[in-house]
Amino acid sequence: MALGGSKKVSHVVCEVVANDRISNSFYLLRLAAPSIATQCEPGQFILIRGLVSSWPYLRRPFSVYSSDSEAMIEVVYKVIGRATQAMRGMVEGDRFDAIGPLGTSFSPPRDTTIVVAGGIGIPPVAYYCQRYADYGGRMILIVAARDRSELLVPVNLLALGIEIITMTEDGSRGEKGTAIDGLQKALEAVGKPSRIVACGPVGMLRHIARISRQHSISCEISVEERMGCGIGACLGCAVPASSGGYLHACSDGPVLPAEAVDWGRWCET
Numbered sequence: 001m002a003l004g005g006s007k008k009v010s011h012v013v014c015e016v017v018a019n020d021r022i023s024n025s026f027y028l029l030r031l032a033a034p035s036i037a038t039q040c041e042p043g044q045f046i047l048i049r050g051l052v053s054s055w056p057y058l059r060r061p062f063s064v065y066s067s068d069s070e071a072m073i074e075v076v077y078k079v080i081g082r083a084t085q086a087m088r089g090m091v092e093g094d095r096f097d098a099i100g101p102l103g104t105s106f107s108p109p110r111d112t113t114i115v116v117a118g119g120i121g122i123p124p125v126a127y128y129c130q131r132y133a134d135y136g137g138r139m140i141l142i143v144a145a146r147d148r149s150e151l152l153v154p155v156n157l158l159a160l161g162i163e164i165i166t167m168t169e170d171g172s173r174g175e176k177g178t179a180i181d182g183l184q185k186a187l188e189a190v191g192k193p194s195r196i197v198a199c200g201p202v203g204m205l206r207h208i209a210r211i212s213r214q215h216s217i218s219c220e221i222s223v224e225e226r227m228g229c230g231i232g233a234c235l236g237c238a239v240p241a242s243s244g245g246y247l248h249a250c251s252d253g254p255v256l257p258a259e260a261v262d263w264g265r266w267c268e269t
């Protein structure tokens, strides 16, 4: 895990370049934000507030899905409430108030690396695969969702040499099974990888943390816990720490070593 602190955080007003529906459940928002695009690392997030009257009071956190490292960043989002509904209605030329990049990022891959995305956990790990596609090792991405309507497979990564295993719980696309079934399959294929990187629901992350501990595999997870302020001030994003007390997803994370989390306490709460 790398600290985002060495990178410069910007507070900018940026324009929508495109905002398109890309599947049943997902939209792709492209923003012109050079000061963020040049600084962001896979796993980091931005806090945004749409400058439209329908936006609720608070900014909302979104992982960076892609960056051209020069001018543009992309966010993939799912519509679940007021802010994302407002976001869906925004068009080219509309503006966002944005702060970023924020938080910690994933460590670069080593040798064979397995990457796991559950549901809307895909954006930060797809960016990870894109950024490090030419690192020289074998990278396997497991993309899992409940059914095909909840699945986003970044097929552009295939051309970059990333192997993709697609899983749906109802078997409507790819193989039938969960993200954990996909991980077991990848482990059988490659033996012991050097690193596992994951983002998705807490229950999935807990399983992955257990498997990586059992096999002594270095594992980093992104915890997309609900946030209030997003900058370490409100204590709204607490994650129980294995050392006692709490970590804050917005300032200590969102990327954390899996062993830093007290999974028993977190999954109870």
Ligand SMILES: Cc1cc2nc3c(=O)[nH]c(=O)nc-3n(C[C@H](O)[C@H](O)[C@H](O)COP(=O)(O)OP(=O)(O)OC[C@H]3O[C@@H](n4cnc5c(N)ncnc54)[C@H](O)[C@@H]3O)c2cc1C
Pocket (backbone or CB within 6 Å): 045, 056, 060, 061, 062, 063, 064, 075, 076, 077, 078, 079, 080, 081, 082, 083, 084, 085, 120, 123, 124, 223, 224, 225, 226, 227, 249, 254
């Ligand atoms: C670091 C980080 C990165 C994120 N990256 C992405 C991303 O790339 N794409 C994406 O679509 N979403 C992402 N999210 C989640 C996104 O922030 C929420 O979907 C968004 O804030 C919802 O705002 P809303 O006003 O539309 O919904 P709200 O009205 O705020 O919420 C609607 C419902 O969803 C629940 N909810 C809201 N946020 C979360 C959450 N984080 N986890 C679980 N339940 C929640 C609420 O309890 C409520 O029931 C990320 C969250 C974090 C913390």
Ligand code: FES
Pocket (backbone or CB within 6 Å): 226, 227, 228, 229, 230, 231, 232, 233, 234, 235, 236, 237, 238, 248, 249, 250, 251
């Ligand atoms: S969201 Fe306020 S402390 Fe993390």
